Amino acid sequence: MTAQSSKRSLWQRRHLRNFGLYVSAAYLIALLVLSVLAPWIAPYSPTHQDLGAVLMPPGPQHLLGADDLGRDVFSRLIFGAPLSLFGSILAVLVACAIGLPFGLIAGFSGGWIDAVISRTIDTMLSFPAIVLAIGVTGALGVGLINSMIAIGIVFSPTVARLVRGQTLIGREALYVDAGRCFGATNTRLVLRHILPNAVQPVIVQVTLLLATALLAEASLSFLGLGVQPPQPSWGAMLSRAYHYMEIEPSQMYAPGLAILMTALAFNTLGESLRVLLDPTMKNR
Amino acid sequence: MTSPSTEMVARTGREADGAPIVSVRDLRIHFPVGRRATLKAVDGVSFNVRPGEVFGIIGESGSGKSTLGRTIVALRKPTSGTILHDGIDFNALSKRELRTVRRGYQIVFQDPEGALDPRMTVLQSVREPLDIEGMGSAAEREAMARQCLEQVGLGSDFAGRYPHELSGGQKQRVNIARVLTTRPKLIVCDEAVAALDVSIQAEVINLFSQLQRELGLTYVFISHDLNVVAHISHRIAVMYLGGIVELGPVEEVVASPLHPYTRALLQSRPTPVPASMRERRKPALSGEIPSAIAPPSGCHFRTRCPQAVAKCEAEAPLWDNIEPGRWVACHFARDSVQVKK
Numbered sequence: 001m002t003a004q005s006s007k008r009s010l011w012q013r014r015h016l017r018n019f020g021l022y023v024s025a026a027y028l029i030a031l032l033v034l035s036v037l038a039p040w041i042a043p044y045s046p047t048h049q050d051l052g053a054v055l056m057p058p059g060p061q062h063l064l065g066a067d068d069l070g071r072d073v074f075s076r077l078i079f080g081a082p083l084s085l086f087g088s089i090l091a092v093l094v095a096c097a098i099g100l101p102f103g104l105i106a107g108f109s110g111g112w113i114d115a116v117i118s119r120t121i122d123t124m125l126s127f128p129a130i131v132l133a134i135g136v137t138g139a140l141g142v143g144l145i146n147s148m149i150a151i152g153i154v155f156s157p158t159v160a161r162l163v164r165g166q167t168l169i170g171r172e173a174l175y176v177d178a179g180r181c182f183g184a185t186n187t188r189l190v191l192r193h194i195l196p197n198a199v200q201p202v203i204v205q206v207t208l209l210l211a212t213a214l215l216a217e218a219s220l221s222f223l224g225l226g227v228q229p230p231q232p233s234w235g236a237m238l239s240r241a242y243h244y245m246e247i248e249p250s251q252m253y254a255p256g257l258a259i260l261m262t263a264l265a266f267n268t269l270g271e272s273l274r275v276l277l278d279p280t281m282k283n284r
Numbered sequence: 285m286t287s288p289s290t291e292m293v294a295r296t297g298r299e300a301d302g303a304p305i306v307s308v309r310d311l312r313i314h315f316p317v318g319r320r321a322t323l324k325a326v327d328g329v330s331f332n333v334r335p336g337e338v339f340g341i342i343g344e345s346g347s348g349k350s351t352l353g354r355t356i357v358a359l360r361k362p363t364s365g366t367i368l369h370d371g372i373d374f375n376a377l378s379k380r381e382l383r384t385v386r387r388g389y390q391i392v393f394q395d396p397e398g399a400l401d402p403r404m405t406v407l408q409s410v411r412e413p414l415d416i417e418g419m420g421s422a423a424e425r426e427a428m429a430r431q432c433l434e435q436v437g438l439g440s441d442f443a444g445r446y447p448h449e450l451s452g453g454q455k456q457r458v459n460i461a462r463v464l465t466t467r468p469k470l471i472v473c474d475e476a477v478a479a480l481d482v483s484i485q486a487e488v489i490n491l492f493s494q495l496q497r498e499l500g501l502t503y504v505f506i507s508h509d510l511n512v513v514a515h516i517s518h519r520i521a522v523m524y525l526g527g528i529v530e531l532g533p534v535e536e537v538v539a540s541p542l543h544p545y546t547r548a549l550l551q552s553r554p555t556p557v558p559a560s561m562r563e564r565r566k567p568a569l570s571g572e573i574p575s576a577i578a579p580p581s582g583c584h585f586r587t588r589c590p591q592a593v594a595k596c597e598a599e600a601p602l603w604d605n606i607e608p609g610r611w612v613a614c615h616f617a618r619d620s621v622q623v624k625k
Contacts, residue, residue, distance in 0.1 A: 174398035178459075181357050181390055182413035182466060183383035196403050279403055279446045 021272035024265035031262065035082035042075035047230045055248045064254040067237070068244055073254050076232035080255075083227060084234040085262070087148040088213035092206055094152025099159025100202070106160070107167025108190055118164070121157040129154050130219055137225045144217075144233070147226040151216045155209050162205055166198030173197070200274050207270025211263030218259065234259050303371070304332035305470050305502050306356060306389075311365035313351050323577050325351040327526035328365070330603070333470065338496060338503045340517030340534065342510055342549070346573045347523040349506045350394075353474040356504060357391045358382065370469065387417065390463040394475035396455035400447040406433070407443035410462045417466075432461040436491060453484035460491065464499075472504045477512060489516055510553050514538055519609075522546050525584040526576055528603075532610035542612040542620060544589050545569075583615070591616055 034041060043063070044050075053066040064073040106117035124132065136150035170176065171194060179189050218235025220226035222242070227233040234255045241251035313326040325348040333339045343349045354360045356367060358374050366373055369389055374382055393399045400409050407429055414425040430440055436457040447455055456476065463471055473492065477485040493516055495501055507513045513520055514534055522530040522537070522545060530543040541547045548569045571588050574580055580587045586596040593615075601613045606621055 173401075174393050174395055175401040177354075177359050178391070178393070178399050178462070179412070179416075180359060181386060182416050183387045184412075184416050185383065188416065193401050197401070280448045 018272075020268040024268040024272075027261065027265045028269065031081055031085065034078050035085065038078045038082070042072070042078045044072035044075040046076045046079040046232045047071065048075075055244060055251065057248065057250050065248075065250060067240060067251060073237070073251070076237055077234070077254055077258055080232035080234050080237060081258070083144060083231065084214055084217060084259075087144055087217045087226075087233065088210050090145065091148040091151040091155060091213040091216070092209050094149050095155035095159050095209060096202075096206065098153065098156035100163055102156075103160040103163025104167050104190055104195065104198075107164040108171055108186070108194065114164070117160070121161050121164075124154075124157040125161070129216070133216065133220060134223065134225060137220065142225045142228065144227045144231070147220040148213070148217065151213055151220070154216075155213070158209070159202065159205065162202060163198055166201060167194055170194035170197050200278060203270050203274045203277070207266045207273075210266040210270075214259050214263055303335075304368075305335050305370060306333040306504070307366075307368040307371075308332070308356070309366045309368075311352070311355065311367060312363045313348070313355055313360060314363040317577055321577050324526050324579065325576060326355070326362075327576075327579075329523075329526075329528050330365075331521055331528065331531060333502060333504055335469075335502055336500055337518045338505055338516050340513035340520035341504060341506045341523060342508065342513045342520055343523030344508060344573050346525075346576065348526040348576070349508075349523050350474050352523070353391065353472045353504060353506045356470075356472050357389045358386050359391070387413070387466045388469040389472070390466055390468040390470070391472040391474055392456070392459050392463055392476040394478050396452055396459050396479065397447060399459050400455060402447055404446075405443065406438070406445050406447070406450070406458050409447075409458060410465060413462060413465045429461075429465060432464045433458070435464060435495070436461040451484075452480050453488060456480060456488055457491070460488075460495070464495070468501070470502045470504065472506065474506045475508070476505075478507065478509070485512070492516060510549050522549065525573060525579050527584060527613065528611075529585065529614065530610075530612045532607075532612075536610060542606060542610065542617045543585075543614045544591050544616075545585050548588075583613075 048071060050062075050066060050070040050072070052070065053062055054070045055068055056062050056066040056070075058065045058073075062072050062074065064077065066072055067076070102117050102121075106114040106121075133147070133150045133154045136153050137147050140146040140150060167190075173193070176189050176193055179193060184192075214234065216235075217226055217233060218238050221233055221236035222239030227236045229236070237255040238252060238259065241248075241255065244251055309330050311326055311329045312324070315323045315325060317323045327348075329348075329352065331339070341349045341352065351360065355362055361375070366375075369385070372385060374386065377385060404412070407426065410433055411425050411429040414420070414428055419425070420428075430443060433440070433442060438454065438457050438461065442450070442454070442458075447458070450458065456479075476492070477488050480488060489512060492503065492505075496503060503516070505513060505516055517534045519532065520534050520537055521528045522543065524545050530537060530541065530546045532542075537546060538550065541550055552569060569588055574584070574587055581597055582599055583589070583592070583596040583601050586592040589596065595615055601615045601617075603611060603613050604617060605611050606617055
């Protein structure tokens, strides 16, 4: 009886997880298709102003309403999707490109190299993220790409610290000692054994960062450092809607929900990916 | 089955005095512990391992035997003293040379699970030493790896499995197969069966013996279990608190131990006799092994030795070659030999 019920819950767990994977993958693919086909799908140009429809609530004429300048929210949402997606992926790629090697080097070499990298990580983490991002954007110049690189740099110590911790664990593993006895080079030990075994929590972290980057993009756009008007991005739309929260709160729903759903999809995808990549989870 | 080759290997194991495979001279391995304190894990150890023999090292946990084993395969650097591998000092080699030369000296760890990368299949793990060496085509390497798996009794259906799908004994067999791919001159077995069930222990020990006979392997067999060591070894070294207290051919050491610690170990060996029929005696050893950070003065064993006198506290016993092939570090060893004669 108990065996049967545990079997059933195993079955349920696996299918629930797969269900999440399918839904989030379908959602993200749909988003991509929408982004590519935006010029054909969108009922209006993202910059077309219909001054008679300023702050219009969702209705038949403007599916998701119109913003404070009378632009169609639905069209802007679709045109903004590629910018927001590209932006957050760029930020996370930058974070990994910096964080992964530094984390691996710090964790594997130890000694003064580790001390220098770790103190740098601590220093960067001690800054409020947004202040650091503003500073970096200031140095790089405003714009979507620069602001997302800035966010990537701000995220990189989080990745580096995580990878360093995982590398410290991996370095002590017996299979690394065994590899040494077989004459493996340090590079091989790091790339073949330590990195693959460290990557699981990193994947989870990366999907969380993807979601955070969507929101960070919103913050920087809010401050005028990110996407420049009149280009649409979800973050910029949300921050614009925020100004009219008391007059027309429905303005915030569309971009807010888009960010929320995309963040959720990234997280679900990451969790499924982590499980898929772990050979010990195959039969669970 | 006593084929000529088996006999020859057995004899070389016991008698031949060829150039040693590993020659350890006055080896010391110290670890800094906190401020100014050092833990002397291994403190002045010397011995030779001859080609084709099984050299047993026995000792309690904390006696430094595992540290010694790891240092023999160059996973640790000695604080002082030398280890010569076939006459070569690893410390004198460049990193690149060391990577090539060290392949001949392998270790099988106590934890069979930890020694295998959980993300690699059995075949990938076993193939890895060959991939590192980079010899032959990928197909040849795979064939060799499969052959080594056969040698340890794992059929080809194990090749695609992951470590978590295997039992402890099977995992240890994979480790042994992986070590065999390097055609090692010497294998350090560091408590290689301690983590296994007793029935599996016997199987794996027999596998070690069988491979030793078939391939003419040389082992340094480290264990805390006297029965295991005595069963497989030709010569044994008894370690206590970082030093070897007695060394000699296994039959002689077991039949007439010269060091009181060896005697105590032999006495505390479980015997297959009901408790009511066993002669009553005090436990052979009481107390714990002292700390290697602050070992007792003079003879390290004196705090637990039934024979200890003032001299033992004052001066450390010499490493004395008391009979051909037999060494012991005890002030009373010569007396006990004379008594016997």
